[in-house]
Amino acid sequence: MILQEDNLVVRNLEASDADHLLRWLTDSNVLAFVEGRDRQHDKDSIQETFFAEDEVRRGIVEWEGTPVGYTEMEPWDEGSKRMHGYPADATIWEMAQFIGEPRYWNQGIGTQLIQALTRYLAEKEGAQLIVMLPQIRNTRAIRCYEKCGFRRVKLLPQHQFFEGAWQNCWLMEWQPE
Numbered sequence: 001m002i003l004q005e006d007n008l009v010v011r012n013l014e015a016s017d018a019d020h021l022l023r024w025l026t027d028s029n030v031l032a033f034v035e036g037r038d039r040q041h042d043k044d045s046i047q048e049t050f051f052a053e054d055e056v057r058r059g060i061v062e063w064e065g066t067p068v069g070y071t072e073m074e075p076w077d078e079g080s081k082r083m084h085g086y087p088a089d090a091t092i093w094e095m096a097q098f099i100g101e102p103r104y105w106n107q108g109i110g111t112q113l114i115q116a117l118t119r120y121l122a123e124k125e126g127a128q129l130i131v132m133l134p135q136i137r138n139t140r141a142i143r144c145y146e147k148c149g150f151r152r153v154k155l156l157p158q159h160q161f162f163e164g165a166w167q168n169c170w171l172m173e174w175q176p177e
Contacts, residue, residue, distance in 0.1 A: 002059050005116045008109070010071060013050065013058040020060065020067045021046050024100025033138055034098045036163040061097070061113055068104045071097035071113065073121060076131070084154070084171060086129070093127045110141070114148040122176040130174045135160060135167045142170065150174045 002010040024030050025041040035041070050058060050070075055077075061069035076092040086092055095117055099110055121127040132150060134141050142152075150172040158166035 002057070003116055003120045005112070007064045008112050008116055009062040009065075010059045010113070010117065010120075011062065013060055013070075015051070017060050017067065018043060018046050018051070020100065021050055021070065024070070024098075027100070027102070029102045030098065030100050033141070034100075038163050061099070061109075063104060063109050066101075068101045068109065069097060069099040069113070071095065071117060073117065073125075075125075084131075091126050091128045092131060093121045093125060093129075094131050094133070095121070096132065110144045111147055114145060114150075118148065118174050118176075128175070132172045133159065133169045134172065135162065135169050137167065142172070145172055145174075148174070 002012060004010075022041060022043060025035055025039075025046070028037050031037040031039065056072050056074045058072045059070070060067050061071055073093055073095045076086075076094055078088045080094075081088055081090060081092060097110075097113060097117070099105055099113075118130055121130050130150075132145060133156065134145065136142075136155070146152075151174075152170045153173050154171040156169045156171055159169040160167045
């Protein structure tokens with residue numbers, strides 16, 4: 001388990017979670033914000049994308065015992081820090097997440113998740129800075145992140161290829177107090 005706060009649990013991704021990911025990533029409502037509706041997912045692509053052996057810490061978000069979403073956290077390497085103008089010795093983590101069950105949207109779960117993950121990364125991983133890179137059109141997510149203390153620091157033009165076009169993203173930061 002990565003963390004537990006009240007009704008929220010974030011646990012390590014397990015092989016049995018591939019079915020949840022496949023269901024979420026074949027839902028056009030979810031794909032409108034995550035991965036893109038033009039991406040076709042099957043069991044093989046889920047395995048390749050979400051079960052890779054790398055530095056990314058992947059987790060399943062549970063609400064009241066029900067899997068409702070996905071999160072990933074990754075420490076930035078020197079190249080990522082340099083590309084965005086940060087000192088090489090800074091401890092920076094990037095996080096990304098989504099609620100994959102649309103019936104759980106707009107209930108504050110995302111806010112609680114972001115707050116819990118930032119506390120976890122600051123307290124347990126020593127993060128000096130946490131960043132996210134949402135597409136600027138994802139206004140609901142950006143509002144959530146700002147409510148949790150993230151601030152927009154830099155526009156990243158044509159940063160992410162999504163549904164056949166390059167999308168602008170925000171570099172957003174959160175720093176522990």
